Amino acid sequence: MANPDIQPSGASGVSEDAAIQIIGMHKWYGDFHVLKDIDLTVYRGERIVICGPSGSGKSTLIRCINRLEEHQQGQIIVENIELTNDLKGIDAIRREVGMVFQHFNLFPHLTVLENLTLAPIWVRKVAKAEAEEMAMEYLERVKIPEQALKFPGQLSGGQQQRVAIARSLCMNPRIMLFDEPTSALDPEMISEVLDVMVSLAESGMTMLCVTHEMGFARKIANRVMFMDEGEIIEQNEPEEFFNNPKSERTKLFLSQILSH
Amino acid sequence: MPVVEPFVRTEHCPDLPPPRGQTGIVHWIRVNLFSSPFNAVLTIASLYLVYVTVVPLFTWGVLNADWTSPNNLDRACQSEGGACWSFIIVRFNQFMYGFYPHEARWRVDTAFAILVISLAALMIERVPYKKYIGLFVIVIYPFLAYFLFLGGGVLEEVDTGQWGGLFLTLVLAVVPIAVSLPFGTLLALGRRSEMPIIRSVCICLIELPRGVPLITVLFMSSVVLPLFLPPGTYFDKVLRVLVGMSFFAAAYMAETVRGGLQAIPRGQYEAAQAMGLSYWKMMGLVILPQALKIMIPGIVSSFIGLFKDTTLVVVVGLLDMLNVITAATAHSNWLGTNIEGYVFAAFVYWVFCFSMSRYSIYLEHKLHTSH
Ligand SMILES: Nc1ncnc2c1ncn2[C@@H]1O[C@H](COP(=O)(O)OP(=O)(O)O)[C@@H](O)[C@H]1O
Ligand SMILES: [Mg+2]
Numbered sequence: 001m002a003n004p005d006i007q008p009s010g011a012s013g014v015s016e017d018a019a020i021q022i023i024g025m026h027k028w029y030g031d032f033h034v035l036k037d038i039d040l041t042v043y044r045g046e047r048i049v050i051c052g053p054s055g056s057g058k059s060t061l062i063r064c065i066n067r068l069e070e071h072q073q074g075q076i077i078v079e080n081i082e083l084t085n086d087l088k089g090i091d092a093i094r095r096e097v098g099m100v101f102q103h104f105n106l107f108p109h110l111t112v113l114e115n116l117t118l119a120p121i122w123v124r125k126v127a128k129a130e131a132e133e134m135a136m137e138y139l140e141r142v143k144i145p146e147q148a149l150k151f152p153g154q155l156s157g158g159q160q161q162r163v164a165i166a167r168s169l170c171m172n173p174r175i176m177l178f179d180e181p182t183s184a185l186d187p188e189m190i191s192e193v194l195d196v197m198v199s200l201a202e203s204g205m206t207m208l209c210v211t212h213e214m215g216f217a218r219k220i221a222n223r224v225m226f227m228d229e230g231e232i233i234e235q236n237e238p239e240e241f242f243n244n245p246k247s248e249r250t251k252l253f254l255s256q257i258l259s260h
Numbered sequence: 261m262p263v264v265e266p267f268v269r270t271e272h273c274p275d276l277p278p279p280r281g282q283t284g285i286v287h288w289i290r291v292n293l294f295s296s297p298f299n300a301v302l303t304i305a306s307l308y309l310v311y312v313t314v315v316p317l318f319t320w321g322v323l324n325a326d327w328t329s330p331n332n333l334d335r336a337c338q339s340e341g342g343a344c345w346s347f348i349i350v351r352f353n354q355f356m357y358g359f360y361p362h363e364a365r366w367r368v369d370t371a372f373a374i375l376v377i378s379l380a381a382l383m384i385e386r387v388p389y390k391k392y393i394g395l396f397v398i399v400i401y402p403f404l405a406y407f408l409f410l411g412g413g414v415l416e417e418v419d420t421g422q423w424g425g426l427f428l429t430l431v432l433a434v435v436p437i438a439v440s441l442p443f444g445t446l447l448a449l450g451r452r453s454e455m456p457i458i459r460s461v462c463i464c465l466i467e468l469p470r471g472v473p474l475i476t477v478l479f480m481s482s483v484v485l486p487l488f489l490p491p492g493t494y495f496d497k498v499l500r501v502l503v504g505m506s507f508f509a510a511a512y513m514a515e516t517v518r519g520g521l522q523a524i525p526r527g528q529y530e531a532a533q534a535m536g537l538s539y540w541k542m543m544g545l546v547i548l549p550q551a552l553k554i555m556i557p558g559i560v561s562s563f564i565g566l567f568k569d570t571t572l573v574v575v576v577g578l579l580d581m582l583n584v585i586t587a588a589t590a591h592s593n594w595l596g597t598n599i600e601g602y603v604f605a606a607f608v609y610w611v612f613c614f615s616m617s618r619y620s621i622y623l624e625h626k627l628h629t630s631h
Contacts, residue, residue, distance in 0.1 A: 066533075066534055091536055091538070094535070099531075099534040101527060101530065105525075107531070107550075108550065109553070119535035119537065123535065168535075
C-alpha cells in the first residue's frame with residue numbers, strides 16, 4: 001500500500017525540508033473521482049518519477065501542484081504556501097514551479113529567445129538585456145544557443161522540448177514538473193531531452209517527472225511512484241521498486257512496459 | 261589493323277523542340293477552349309454573350325458618352341444613347357465632400373492623407389518605427405481628425421450637418437470598425453469569462469445587436485436613444501449614428517474574436533499560466549497576438565460589410581455618398597442620370613471593397629507562409 005511517510009533515501013542533496021506537501025487531497029471532475037486521498041511529501045532536492053497506466057490521474061496530480069487544476073478536498077502546500085483561491089498565493093507558487101508539457105506548448109508567434117525572456121520580463125520584471133543574457137545561458141545549457149532567433153516551428157521536436165525546459169528554467173524555479181516530456185518525441189530525439197533532464201537532476205533541482213522512461217528513473221530518481229485509478233499504489237527507491245514490486249498491479253504494469 | 265577511334269560524345273545532346281501543335285497559342289486554344297464538342301459550343305456561346313453585353317456597354321459608356329464639363333448646364337449631355345459623365349464631373353466634389361464648405365475641404369484631404377500614409381506605412385514590411393506609427397494612429401490621430409473635421413479654435417467650425425459624400429461614408433465605416441476592435445475584444449473575453457454576471461452582460465450586448473438588422477439599430481440610436489438622455493442635452497446626429505453603428509460592429513467583432521480565441525490550443529493558455537503570467541498578460545502577450553492572425557479575414561469581411569451598410573443611414577437623413585448621388589440625380593438639370601450615378605457609386609464601392617479583399621487575401625497568404 002501507499003507509504004506516505006517514506007523518508008528520503010539519504011542520497012546527495014536531499015534535505016529534510018518539504019518542498020511540496022500534499023495531505024489527504026481529493027479531486028473530482030464532475031462525478032468522476034479522479035484523485036483519491038493523495039498523501040505525498042516531496043523533499044527539497046528530491047527527484048520523483050511517477051508512472052502508471054494512461055488515465056490513472058498522473059497528469060492531474062502534477063497539474064494540481066501549480067493550480068492548472070483545482071483540488072476540492074485536502075491540502076497542497078508548495079514552498080510553505082498553501083494553495084487556496086488566493087490569487088497572490090497561486091502567483092507566488094507559479095513563480096517557484098516550472099512545468100514542461102508533453103506537447104512543448106512553445107509560443108509559435110515568438111522566437112526561441114522571446115519565448116525564454118517573456119516571463120522573466122513580464123512576471124519578474126527583469127530588464128530585457130539581462131533577461132536575454134540569462135536566456136542565452138540556459139540555451140547553452142540545453143545545447144542549442146544557435147537556434148535563439150528561430151521560431152519554434154523551425155525546430156525539431158527534441159529541440160523544441162529542450163527550449164521548453166530552458167524556458168521554465170529562466171524563471172529560476174525551485175521545483176520542476178515534467179508531464180511525459182518525451183512521449184511526443186520520435187525515438188531518436190528522446191535521449192537528447194533525457195540528457196538535459198539528467199544534468200538538471202545532477203544540479204540538485206527538485207523534480208517531479210511523469211514518465212515511462214524506466215532507464216531514466218533508475219538513473220536519477222530517489223523514489224518511483226506507481227499510480228492507478230487515482231491512487232498512489234506503491235512507492236519505493238528505484239532498485240526495490242523495479243526488482244521487488246509489492247503490489248500485483250505494479251507487477252502487471254511493469255511487465256507490460258518492460259516487455260517492449 | 262586500322263585503329264577505330266571509339267565514339268565518345270563530349271557535349272550534352274541539346275533538347276529537341278516539341279513537335280508542332282504542342283505549344284503556342286493554337287495549342288492553348290485547342291486544349292482550353294475546344295477540347296470537346298460541348299466545350300466548343302460553350303466557348304462560342306460565351307463569346308456571343310460577351311459580344312451582346314460588352315459592345316452596347318462600351319458604346320454607351322465610352323463611344324457615345326459625354327465627357328465635357330460644361331459651363332452652361334443647359335447644354336450638357338446633348339448626345340443621344342450615351343452616358344452623361346458630365347453629371348459626375350460637375351458634381352464630383354459634392355459626391356466626395358457633401359456640403360462641407362469648399363474652403364475647408366483641404367482639412368478632409370489632409371486627414372485622410374495622413375491616415376492613408378500611416379496605414380500604408382504599417383502595412384509595408386520594410387518601414388521602421390512601426391511601434392511609434394501605430395501609437396500615433398491609435399492615440400493621436402483620432403483627436404487630430406476630430407479637430408480637422410469639426411474645426412474650432414484656429415479652424416472655422418463645420419457642423420456635422422454639412423458632412424456628406426464619400427467623406428461621410430468613410431467616417432461612418434472607419435470609426436465603428438476602429439471602436440469595435442477593442443470593444444469587440446473585451447466583449448469576446450467577457451463572454452468566455454467564468455464570472456456569471458460578466459458573462460451574461462456580455463452575451464446580451466453581443467446577441468442583442470446581432471439579432472436585429474442594422475437599420476433598426478440606426479433608428480434606435482437616432483430616435484430612441486435621445487429619449488433616455490436628460491432633456492435639453494444636444495446629441496449630434498452623426499455621433500448618434502456612430503454610437504449605434506459602433507455598438508453593432510462591436511457585437512459582430514466579438515464573435516470574430518471569439519472564433520479566433522477558440523482556435524488557440526489549450527496548451528498555450530496552460531503554458532502561459534504555468535509561467536505565472538496574469539490573465540491580462542496572458543491574453544495580451546500570448547493568446548490575442550496569435551488569435552489576431554486568424555481573425556484578419558473575418559475582420560476585413562466585417563469591415564467590407566459595414567462599409568456597404570453605411571448607405572442605410574439614409575433612413576435617419578444623413579447624406580452619405582450614395583444618398584448624395586441619388587439626391588443629385590433628382591435635380592432638374594440632371595434628370596435621367598440615375599444610371600450614371602449608380603454606375604459611379606457601384607464603381608467607387610467596388611474599388612474600396614475589392615482592394616480590401618485583395619489585401620486580406622495577401623495577408624492570409626503571407627501568414628500561411630511565415631511563422
Ligand atoms: N478536464 C477534464 N474533465 C473531465 N475528465 C478529465 C479531464 N481531464 C482528465 N480527465 C479524466 O481524468 C482521468 C485522469 O486523467 P489524467 O490525469 O490525464 O491521466 P494520465 O495523465 O495518468 O493519463 C482520465 O480518465 C481522464 O479522462
Ligand atoms: Mg497524462
